[in-house]
């Protein structure tokens with residue numbers, strides 16, 4: 001009778017089925033599931049779906065690429081040398097000495113010499129940097145200062161004579177060095193630096209001077225204790241015959257010895273102070289440097305982009321100070337690429353600890369039933385599953401950045417250089433901000449035990465925090481991305497070409513700028529919402545709208561406020577634009593990675609994770625989509641429901657997904673995240 005009435009009334013039938021499904025779905029979020037249940041559970045509107053079977057080995061090998069071997073050598077070396085492992089409680093001075101011994105051990109004992117890879121094989125260089133940073137973030141930064149910054153400035157800003165003279169000493173650590181750019185009064189604004197390098201034609205030397213306290217070099221890594229050289233950024237002053245004065249040729253880099261090679265005594269005219277105890281990264285000896293008429297040979301000018309002849313004449317292949325300055329800074333993006341890449345590695349460690357512990361930890365449960373794992377709570381899934389999805393997304397995006405950087409180092413193609421610069425600025429900023437926020441979420445997700453120093457969130461958070469500031473403050477870098485987008489936008493209307501990353505704007509700016517389609521704005525089916533085309537279109541639509549609207553606003557405000565004032569009036573809008581663009585690139589790279597994955601089960605897992613990433617990001621900015629009617633209310637609701645449901649599905653394979661990061665226990669180290677006997681290992685730590 002009942003079935004008869006249902007088939008007579010299809011709407012009633014649909015409704016009751018929908019209610020039944022909804023109840024089942026709600027129950028799923030509350031009840032711990034056996035594998036048996038998971039395989040049988042009816043999932044979302046699409047009917048029965050099995051839990052995805054993740055083949056860990058396949059997924060892991062797809063994730064890690066070709067440079068795992070060198071990373072394993074790093075891990076094995078430190079694992080075999082317990083005396084080189086950083087203890088939880090360590091003083092600043094001990095930490096600095098340990099960090100130095102770790103670096104020396106890596107290079108001289110383990111025979112892993114990263115320097116040659118800085119130019120020859122950056123992919124390998126960043127793989128070593130990532131592994132070393134997992135051992136101790138201070139060690140990663142110390143290594144980065146030595147090879148990417150000090151060594152990188154010699155290789156990238158100098159010429160053959162510099163390479164010939166310094167390569168071996170930098171490589172084998174006989175020449176530990178610093179990168180002395182920042183001053184007390186100027187950090188982000190590098191063009192405002194005040195240290196001067198005045199050419200003395202009589203002695204054929206440069207005289208390096210700190211003209212006032214504001215020009216003291218500040219925060220210089222390796223300076224307080226270990227550095228013997230510094231590449232010092234200073235204004236090049238050349239004597240002019242006509243006015244008996246000096247002309248300022250802009251900021252250049254100079255190699256300045258700061259300590260005696262044999263005695264390690266500070267050299268005459270150089271004054272070095274310790275910047276002191278920091279919030280984190282205390283294994284790195286940051287110092288402050290003042291120069292009082294320090295004389296260096298003319299050859300110590302890193303002269304790739306500008307040179308001074310014996311008679312004091314300046315030559316450069318680049319016509320203006322601004323062009324030379326851009327080329328100089330442009331050569332230093334490697335440090336930024338390294339930070340973005342290493343930041344994802346911190347995110348992986350942190351997500352692994354929080355997720356493994358959340359699978360283990362049980363609190364409460366249905367009446368008279370066993371307690372449930374805290375990852376079965378919808379709120380815990382909401383905290384951690386979109387983060388896990390983002391970790392995957394950022395992994396593929398930064399892997400792409402590293403590949404592009406390596407390509408750029410080989411080809412020197414102008415367009416690629418511009419593209420990598422903007423991409424590295426955007427990704428460094430986006431990734432490090434995201435990781436910094438996530439570290440706090442992970443700590444909180446692990447409750448009280450997340451607060452024990454041994455479980456690592458405190459040191460990870462403190463050490464990583466400054467990633468948002470050094471190698472370019474994130475807010476400043478995002479403005480470079482926005483500036484670049486606007487340049488591209490203007491080019492488009494002049495009929496010019498776009499850089500590769502901006503292809504999507506060239507191809508479809510007009511489509512994205514047209515009014516949203518009121519029909520598709522209401523589509524809410526799962527198939528549609530999980531279609532990569534819908535997801536990417538939505539991301540790109542948002543970027544295109546933001547780009548066009550900010551261009552209009554800037555034009556309007558420039559008339560009354562001038563360009564600086566107009567930029568400042570639109571600053572938050574510009575930052576949102578840059579982030580939106582970077583998210584479009586991240587999603588695009590994730591979708592490509594899913595499509596390229598050869599193993600079907602890994603591909604299915606990645607597709608699920610990618611869908612969660614995309615829908616979570618859309619939901620995160622749903623106000624923008626609703627404001628312009630890109631998404632109707634019913635669709636917004638469907639996006640929210642589906643992203644919650646996908647979080648639940650990802651939860652079911654969360655253990656396998658973090659295992660695929662392939663981080664051994666001696667790298668994650670937190671007892672609460674150990675793969676066996678976690679509680680026992682944790683209690684042992686306090687002496688039980």
Ligand SMILES: Cc1cc2nc3c(=O)[nH]c(=O)nc-3n(C[C@H](O)[C@H](O)[C@H](O)COP(=O)(O)OP(=O)(O)OC[C@H]3O[C@@H](n4cnc5c(N)ncnc54)[C@H](O)[C@@H]3O)c2cc1C
Pocket residue numbers: 145179180181182185186187188189218219220221278281286466469470471472473474475476
């Ligand atoms: C641990 C550590 C290690 C370091 N190592 C080195 C090193 O080895 N060598 C070296 O040369 N330097 C080093 N630095 C310096 C570092 O690169 C600078 O701190 C960084 O570039 C930021 O500059 P700043 O500190 O002057 O910040 P500021 O530029 O003063 O920024 C302060 C705030 O103002 C905001 N702001 C600045 N400009 C703008 C703008 N145009 N629009 C909007 N907001 C703006 C920023 O967003 C930020 O919030 C290190 C710093 C630290 C803390």
